[in-house]
Amino acid sequence: MAHAGAPGRRGSSFASLKFAPAPRRDLPRLPVPSAFVRIFSDLHHGDRASRLPSLAAIAPLLDGPERILFNGDTIDTRPSRHPSHGAALRADVDAFLRRGSPPVAFLTGNHDPDISLTHAVELAGGAVFVTHGDAIFDDIVPWSQDAPLGRRLLAEELAHEPPAARATLEGRFAAVRRAAARIPQRHQSEPHGLKYTLGFLADTVWPPLRVLSVLRAWREAPGRAEALMRLHRPRARFFVMGHTHRRGVARAPGGLIVVNTGAFCPPTGPGVVDVSADRLVLRAVERRGGEFRLGGVLADFALAGA
């Protein structure tokens, strides 16, 4: 189970998407006039903390983009005491994939390390690097009670990589994904409401100083993302991530712009990033009734050289 889906297989951790100069569509209310990719993250479908009642609730956000990327933590596929819950979520994802239009790709997250073999995507000729974001941390989830376990497992998995692979981004992703797959679920798949709530509180609120670890991770994320990109992808000017559940934009000391899509769980709310040939736009996502729709533009960048 821990190694299910071979998240460590090499040679396919990246996907490149090309932007053909697509015909204009009739999308007058969107800020991106040409073909664009829409990036979501951290749906946490199936977790009671998620505001998402079903995958169908994001249907209004699928009308317009040429392609959809789910940038990790779409569901929780890790070992749990409720495997039927996990199987149902996988079936939901499979059904979603079968919709066919627009085409959808699932990138891995620390909660779904084996959902695919794609750990990152490069857009706009490499100017935009898209990945869940946990690979920037040496303990995968620095604010979690699983941080010490994550650190130990990642060190173990890195040690299993051949030295030449260990020094590559592909090798790091492979090790991070194998390590994440070995961290069992906690409260996430608990079907019983009260038990879920007690587990959620025990796992996320306790000890009270946990909030300091969250704030530290938020503070450190841009610099860590920049260090990873400098080492492995110096062309990247934008780093699109989720993982920390803090929606917004931060500029790292060396100039890398880190754009976070937030999460469908608390605390800050979800967003989407739209990337076209010449723009990168972060938009809020708002719940209206039972559905999620586009909210306001939070940040808008020109992609130079497009």
Ligand SMILES: [Mn+2]
């Ligand atoms: Mn998450």
